[in-house]
Structures are given as structure tokens and as C-alpha cells.
Amino acid sequence: MKKVLALLLAGVMMLAMLTACGNNSGTNTPGTDTPNTDANTPSDDQNKDNTPAPTTDGDIPVITWYQVGGGQPTNIDSWTEKVNAYLEEKIGVHLNMQCISWGDWGNRRSVIVQTNEPYDIMFTDFGSYANDVKMGAFADLTELIKETPGLTEAIPADFIEACKLGGKLYGIPAYKDSAAAQFFVWTKDQVDAYYPDYANVHSIADATPALEALKEGTGEAPLLLNKDGISCIAGNLYDGLGVGLPGLGVSYTNGSTEVVAVYEQTDVMDQLKILNQWMNNGLINSDAATAAEATGMCGVGIAQGWPAAAAGWGEGRGAEVVVSSFGQPVLSTDTVQGSMACISASSPHPLEALKFLELVNTDTKLRDMLSYGEEGVNFEYVEMEITKNGETTTEQRVHKINTDWTLAAYTQGKTIHMTPTDDTEVNPYVDEILVQNENALRSPAMGFVFDNSNVSDQIAACVAIFEGYKGIIHTGTGDPETNVANMMAEMRDSGFDEVVAEVQTQLDAYLASK
Secondary structure, rough: OOOHHHHHOOOOOOOOOEOOOOOOOOOOOOOOOOOOOOOOOOOOOHHHOOOOOOEEOEEEEEEEEEEEEEEOOHHHHHHHHHHHHHHHHHHEEEEEEEEEHHHHHHHHHHHHHOOOOOOOEEEEEEOOOOHHOOOOOOOOOOHHHOOOOOHHHOOOOHHOOOOOEEEEEEEEEEEEOOEEEEHHHHHHHHHHOOOOOHOOOOOOHHHHHHHHHHHHOOOOOOOOOOOOOHHHHOOOOOOOOOOOOOOEEEEEEOOOOOEHHHHHHHHHHHHHHHHHHHHHHOOOOOOOOOOOOOOOOOEEEEOOOOOHHHHHHHHOOOOOEEEEEEEEEEEEEHHHHOOEEEEEEOOOOHHHHHHHHHHHHOOHHHHHHHHHHOEEEOOEEEEEEEEEEEEEEEOOOEEEOHHHHHHHHHHOOOOOOOOOOOOOOOOHHHHHHHHHHHHHHHHHOOOOOOOOOOOHHHHHHHHHHHHHHHHHHHHHOOHHHHHHHHHHHHHOOOOOOHHHHHHHHHHHHHHHOO
């Protein structure tokens, strides 16, 4: 399950990240282990030959699907044979799976889109979705989705709405860990010894006595940060509206739709002041603001995911970990658009491709084959006794035979109907991910997509300024009021207020149209 958890998580860069112990995090970054990027991972050149993607196999339509992951699995041929036999029986199609390695994905995706390379389905996320739609890359699914009622039953209506641009649907969201949920990740041995009340720590303020106890017990700074620091503080409270400028947003909590400068807000500044106290008291490594990677055994980090992901986080830390929630899960257009499947505007089989996505999102056997690999080679089904509320039942689980399956499950579709693995009694898809999605704080701007055309230069200038300050602000280095004031003065000189005005105008128009 550790490997599966790693490949499932979302987030926007599709990488595993902790805000401490030498890694990085943000509200749009799914937290898990680092994806498979070892020397045996096929490169883009290995993944792709010069043969055009097949469109039919005899009379059977072939659906070509581009995903990102660890490159093509070594057993892709035998897996494909089994998948295609199942698909042919179910919906009369075959699948041509193309998994591009993580490092090659950005460039390869751009080439595919810009050259109109033949394909049927492509993974995408909010980072490129709107621009690719502007280019005419993806098919309009607004009417076509009416032919696949299983999709609209499997995915919440507001999630589908959040993927519309200009009132038209171009992408099918993966109903996964769509709400961004942050967790304090504690090294178990340390909190068992020095702060057993860790489970009641749910905020920056709550964490102060815990960090003090860990430092006193170990004699070392318990929170090891790199220069990205704790970047999710603002994102836990404000929806950044897809602008790409972390200095603005609308509140998840106060019911207002006013676009504000988030680092100037009291609920953010209060936490930044606590970070500064931590730094001054030696609870954070002193070189955090400039450290590319912090090293050592930390007592606590912050990660995005769900509780059962602790297995993967512990593996990455090299120690058993336990977790406590940091704030509440939040749901926005960006978090929903963290994983989508889009159909090419040039696909020869748009309806068949959509029916295939319907099956992915409704059929457990197919979903398991995509997520876990080839039955008998990568995994096997087992019966497991599960005890809940004093009652013991037997449930089917997946046992991982090996960790060679390289496809990233979060890029594929709904996770909640997947068969859970056998290394935990918890069903994380239903007991944790579904609960987080259903109880998340929803942004008042849910469904809003910003068009940066009128202020792209101002945004670029402000982002450059923010990058220069984020290390000291997110790590508690120096007085936060002074640092934020200086940053905002520079950003305002570069057009920050113009960006805010443009975002507000577009947001007001969007809300008025609802």
C-alpha cells in the first residue's frame, strides 16, 4: 500500500512532499512519497517510438491514453492483453496505455498538445488545463457527457462544474483526495517519549508546547525546514483562485468573496509571528531560509494527504510516524482540478473514450487493474478479517506482490471504489478520503477560473518578488510584519493592486452569472 499511496496523491506537482525534513509542501501539492524516478525508469525517448498511435484493432476502437508516472511498466504487454480482453467484453474497445515518466512529462505533454499528436485521453491538471483549452486541444464534453450517466452519478455535480470553462466542460475530474488536507507528521518514538498528547495538536499555536517538549527531550531543533518553509499556512485559509500569485485570495472561512492580500490578514500574520518565535527559540533550523534541503532526524513535518498515508511518509523519513490534522480540509477549483482526464479535440473516438472513462470511474475490477497492475504479477486478491466496533467481518483486499507497477493511480479516476490493500484495516478511500471530501471547507469561488490575459506581466513581476521573500516569511526568519510590509510594498509597485482588481472583477462577474 505504501507504493500505491505514493502514486495516488494528488496535488499539483504530482510529487511527494513534506514541509520539513528537507522537503517542500504547499496547498496545491499532494503529500506522499517521491514518485518512482530511479535509474531504471524509462525516459521519454524510451517510452515513445515513431509509430503513430493505433486508432483501431481490426474493427475495435483503440483508446490511446497518456498518463504520467514512473514510465511504461515492464509488463505492459501482458497487462494490456488482459485489460483489452476485459474492455472488449464490457464496452467493445481496446486500450493503448502510454505512461510518460515524471521528469519528461512537462515537455512531452506540451509537444503532444502543440503538434496535435494523435491520442484520445490525456491526464491534465489546473496548471495547464485552461491554456490547453484556449488552444483548442480538448473536446467539448458538455453534451457528450449526457451519453454516460454513470459518470455524473459517480462524480459530485459541483466537482464537474468546477472543471467547466466558459460554461463548457472539457475535463473529467478524478474523484480522489480532491480536498487538500494537511497533517502534522510526528516521529513516533519522539512524541511517545516527550509529547504523547500530539494527537490534540491541530494548529500552529497548538504545536508550540509540543515542539518545546521535543527540543528539550532531544536537544535538537524538532522542525527542520528548507527554504520553502511551511507554505500551506495561507492556503489552509485562503483560496488562491488559480491566479498563480500566492499573495492574494478569498477566505474559506468568513463567507466573504473579497479578494485580499492574504499575508496582511490577521489569521495568517498571527501564525507567521509564531513561526518567528519558533525560529528565535531554536525550534527551527537556523539556515531554513536558504537551505535547499534540510538534513537530520526531525520530530515533526507537515504533509498533505490523508491519515493512512503515514505509512509512506514514515518510509520517506526512515522512522515510524503518527499524524494529527493541521486545520480543516479545503476544496477549491484548483484542488478539484488537481487531476483530470481530457479527450482530444481530434480524437476519432470521443464517445468511446468517454464511455471508457465511465467504466474507469464505475468498475472496480478495471480500476484495480489500472491502479495496481496485472493480477498475479503485480498484485493478488486476498481475504482479510476486519474488526470494526467489536464485530469481525471478512473483506476482499489487494496484496501487493511487488512495487513494479509504475502508473500513477491519482491520474486515472475515482479512487473510492478501488479495493483497499491488506496492510491496514482502514479503507482509506472510503473511511478517510471520502470523509475529507465531504467535510471540506468549500471555497465561495468554487468553479471560478481566472483569465490572466490582462495582467500577466504584473503577475509575473509580483511572483518574482514573492519568490525572493517566501523563504524568510515561511520559515519565521526575521520579523514577519516587517518582511510582509516590505514584500507587499514592492509587489504593489509592480502592479499587485491591479491584479487584485482584475481578479475581483472577474470573480464578481462569475458569481453574478451563477
